[in-house]
Amino acid sequence: MTTMIGFDDVRLGFGGVEVLDGVGFGVGEGEFVSVLGPSGCGKSTLLNIAAGFLRPDSGEATVAGEPVTGPDHRRGVVFQQYAIFPWLTVEKNIGFGLTLRANRRSREERRAQVARYVELMGLQGFEKSLPKTLSGGMRQRVALARAYATEPQVLLMDEPFAALDAQTREYLQELLVETTQTERRTTMLITHSVEEAIFLSHRVVVLGNRPTRVREVVDVPVPFPRTPESRLQPEFLAVRRHLEDLMRSESTTSARS
Amino acid sequence: MTRPLRRTPLRWTLPLLGVVLAVVAWWLVSLVMTGAKQVPSPAATLHAAVVGFTEHDLLLDLRLSVLRVLIGVAIGCAVAVPVGFVLAWYRPLRLMFEPLVSFFRALPPIALIPLVIVYLGIGEQARLSVLSYAAFFAAVVVIYESVAAVDDIYVRAGRAMGASGLELFARIVVPYTVPQVFVAVRVALGIAWATLVAAELTVAQRGLGTYIQDAANFSRKPDLFAGIVLIGLSAVVMDRVLVAVMRVSVRWQDRVAR
């Protein structure tokens, strides 16, 4: 399996504080990998490095074998905060990337692409709505659709559901798992929810406290297609217990330090 | 309260009530203040205004003042909007000109009136330069500060989709800042009214400022009050019109600054 997203001994500090202390792992083509770690350990920082918003002090991030040197339309990003454009309607938000010079499509192609992701994300009937009229869950669905619509080589998602209530969150996880099964796009998802990480991923990368390194990479042997029932399978529960133990030991070491 | 205030009749009745209260208070004061320090009653003021319009061509003063404000603000803002965007977008330019802008903005435009008289005389050109100047510096600061305040998350979202510098500017920064352009024009309008009256007090033959100055010189108190109320009303009407235009043109905003 070719590595689509790679981190090679990535180090980065802010003002003398080491945040990432030699992080290394890879995400294979078509793979969905979650990065799990305690708050403040540098998950967003890691994603920003892969997205090209930050340069590491040493080591490097690669996408499709090329070193990341800056933002690029071949990498779709979904942010932790709501980042859809409030002045554009849902459909214009989703089609935005396809109107830029870097990735321009004909009007028909754009329309077809927007329609496809409106449908996948269950946004029918809201094409002409402005973001201010949408719930938080719908805004993040628009953000997902916008990221998918440009057909990037890889998708980088930074806790896209963190701000949502539990029910909406589960619904969006199911929507996303369905989408990944039809789209099969290489994805790195940042989260601090063990449940979310397992439900969506092939593998879970567990980060430790600062200065941060990879503690463990855990395979998720829960078969696809995943459905709400997957959450109750013994494999799921076993991985969950293991990851929860890992996270707990991580939080106690941070409490002591 | 879940029902937005703007849909209820209260939205109309409450402001009206405020105005009525103020007029009643004014009327009470006018009952007490008599003699040398006499305050004309609302009715006397209204009468003075009617006489002013019918017999002294007060309408001409009003028209002149309103026109001066509109032209001054139009010129000032037409320059301020592009300059504000350019200053904000090109950091070196901004760093270079920021101290100058701060200096000229801090300088009260009224302080320039004597200087303008020396160089431009007391004609229309002199008044319009002071007004445009005042409007420009008021507006340019609002514009470039609002560009600087564009939420970084939208810029990053744009860059992640491959937007070029120009695309970021035209497709993200400008639309995000449009509501602030209205705010800039509102601020400019406010400053322009303040400056206009001061300019007319000193350098004009006609205009609302001149009208109240004359009224004061000849101790025509009802005329004085009528002129002041008229200045206030004109400023309020312009401001409300602008807010109404802003409401329809930037419907995407969560809340419109009022």
Ligand SMILES: Nc1ncnc2c1ncn2[C@@H]1O[C@H](COP(=O)(O)OP(=O)(O)OP(=O)(O)O)[C@@H](O)[C@H]1O
């Ligand atoms: N621009 C910055 N300047 C200084 N320190 C920063 C900067 N960005 C992040 N940090 C610090 O680096 C650490 C990691 O931040 P980061 O946002 O990557 O954490 P995170 O794992 O995403 O946290 P969360 O789960 O809360 O989102 C934090 O301690 C943060 O204070």
Ligand SMILES: [Mg+2]
């Ligand atoms: Mg984060």
